[in-house]
Amino acid sequence: MPRGKPYPMCRADKRTASRTHAGAFDPASDGRRRAAFQRRLIAWFRRHARSFPWRETRDPYAIWVSEVMLQQTQTAAVEPFFRRFLARFPDVATLAAAHPDEVLRHWEGLGYYRRARSLHAAARQIVALHGGRIPDDPETLQSLPGIGRYTAGAILSFAFDRPAPILEANSRRVLRRLLADPERPNDTTDSFLWQSAERLLPSRQAAVYNQALMELGGLVCLARHPRCRDCPVHDYCNTYRLGIQNEVAGISSTTRPTAVQELAIAIRQRRAVLLLRRAEGGRWAGMWDFPRLDITQEVARAGRRSNPTPPADRVEESVRRSLGLPIRLGPHFLRFRHAVTRFRITVDCFLAEVSSAETIPAGPKPTEPGWSEAAWLEPSSLEDIPLSSPGRRIAAALLTHWQTTPGETPERLVASPPRRTR
DNA sequence: ATCCGGACAT
DNA sequence: ATGTCCGGAT
Numbered sequence: 001m002p003r004g005k006p007y008p009m010c011r012a013d014k015r016t017a018s019r020t021h022a023g024a025f026d027p028a029s030d031g032r033r034r035a036a037f038q039r040r041l042i043a044w045f046r047r048h049a050r051s052f053p054w055r056e057t058r059d060p061y062a063i064w065v066s067e068v069m070l071q072q073t074q075t076a077a078v079e080p081f082f083r084r085f086l087a088r089f090p091d092v093a094t095l096a097a098a099h100p101d102e103v104l105r106h107w108e109g110l111g112y113y114r115r116a117r118s119l120h121a122a123a124r125q126i127v128a129l130h131g132g133r134i135p136d137d138p139e140t141l142q143s144l145p146g147i148g149r150y151t152a153g154a155i156l157s158f159a160f161d162r163p164a165p166i167l168e169a170n171s172r173r174v175l176r177r178l179l180a181d182p183e184r185p186n187d188t189t190d191s192f193l194w195q196s197a198e199r200l201l202p203s204r205q206a207a208v209y210n211q212a213l214m215e216l217g218g219l220v221c222l223a224r225h226p227r228c229r230d231c232p233v234h235d236y237c238n239t240y241r242l243g244i245q246n247e248v249a250g251i252s253s254t255t256r257p258t259a260v261q262e263l264a265i266a267i268r269q270r271r272a273v274l275l276l277r278r279a280e281g282g283r284w285a286g287m288w289d290f291p292r293l294d295i296t297q298e299v300a301r302a303g304r305r306s307n308p309t310p311p312a313d314r315v316e317e318s319v320r321r322s323l324g325l326p327i328r329l330g331p332h333f334l335r336f337r338h339a340v341t342r343f344r345i346t347v348d349c350f351l352a353e354v355s356s357a358e359t360i361p362a363g364p365k366p367t368e369p370g371w372s373e374a375a376w377l378e379p380s381s382l383e384d385i386p387l388s389s390p391g392r393r394i395a396a397a398l399l400t401h402w403q404t405t406p407g408e409t410p411e412r413l414v415a416s417p418p419r420r421t422r
Numbered sequence: 423a424t425c426c427g428g429a430c431a432t
Numbered sequence: 433a434t435g436t437c438c439g440g441a442t
Contacts, residue, residue, distance in 0.1 A: 067428095068428095070428090071428045071429070072428055072437080072438075072439095073426090073438080073439080073440090074426065074427075074439095074440070074441070076440075076441070077439070077441080109438095109439070109440095110438080110439075111437080111439045111440090112427095112428090112437055112438050112439090113437085114430085114437070115428090115437095145429090146428090146429065146430095147429085148428060148430080149428090149429095150428060150429090151429085168427080168428070169427050169428085170427095223425090223426085255435085257423095281436095282436095282437090283436090283437070283438080284437090284438085338439095339423090339438090340437080340438060340439080341435095341436065341437055341438065342435095342436090388438095389439070
């Protein structure tokens with residue numbers, strides 16, 4: 001990837017911006033004031049910008065990958081994934097040629113797996129339709145899966161330095177405060193903010209300017225306690241002037257979590273264990289996982305103080321019905337909790353053996369919705385497939401269990417109530 | 423435990 | 433307009 005200094009640190013802006021008169025900042029009406037705002041913001045950015053690997057490049061591919069990873073994901077979480085991903089898939093052609101599962105494997109643990117699938121699909125589309133070059137116009141970019149208006153603007157401005165506006169969580173917060181209508185400071189629409197972002201954008205230095213806007217939101221114009229005294233553009237801020245910056249906050253939708261009880265079963269046959277692939281559209285789409293049963297209803301019916309595990313024969317019957325597989329339930333070996341979107345899932349994990357004498361060759365066809373594929377895998381190959389985070393956790397516990405109890409045989413597998421693993 | 427964060431479908 | 437998808441940081 002091209003290296004170097006994409007945003008040369010020119011001398012700090014020594015000019016003192018003129019004191020601003022009172023009144024709402026309207027970027028459309030005052031070009032001089034807008035230019036001063038831009039200079040202040042950019043000068044601040046040159047002093048305070050954090051260093052990230054995706055800021056060390058202007059390679060549109062690397063910037064695209066980073067922006068997709070950064071969707072709904074914080075910078076600290078993204079960094080190691082970004083490095084690994086770029087090392088393995090250094091360019092569009094390499095990514096397009098890769099197996100989907102390997103792409104997913106490199107995304108494992110980052111979440112929102114549709115992003116990885118879209119990225120891969122888009123890479124193939126770029127090779128097939130655009131000669132392997134990342135498009136540099138907004139319409140074509142947004143025709144690619146996983147690229148919306150923000151990501152298109154980010155690629156256009158960061159990589160190509162085109163004057164394309166961006167609006168994401170950080171810059172949205174900045175502009176919401178900066179441009180708030182004093183009468184209705186919380187009624188600002190995204191449509192208005194997009195228009196404003198476009199009007200505020202300088203025709204040159206769009207890359208630095210856009211990143212400065214985001215960085216200000218990330219470091220100074222914080223949701224909870226905005227550090228307005230440190231803000232280089234507080235003179236231009238409609239809410240700072242009125243002291244109502246704390247009244248304009250991102251209203252977090254208070255969708256309270258739903259408790260879910262699940263059973264995960266590691267079903268063994270000879271040396272292999274049964275894995276299922278999660279279907280399109282749901283959680284962990286395209287990722288492999290251990291067979292899981294939602295037992296929330298049963299637990300609720302049985303009463304809250306009772307053992308959260310249904311009787312072994314009920315579980316065995318349920319697996320026979322959904323997977324067409326005769327099993328004998330073994331011991332409980334792991335309990336953990338996992339929070340995902342608005343669900344708080346408690347997972348109880350059990351060993352199990354296929355109870356039929358005959359070998360069931362190609363995995364059962366899962367008839368239950370939610371699963372698309374099944375496979376019997378040797379423990380060692382669990383490393384090679386993309387697993388959901390809970391799935392990876394179960395796999396790790398399973399490998400430990402098998403290593404510490406090497407002599408375990410089906411005869412010794414006896415169902416027992418879950419121990420409290422807290 | 424709560425907070426944080428774009429694309430897409432509906 | 434609203435809901436869905438994820439995991440790590442705090």
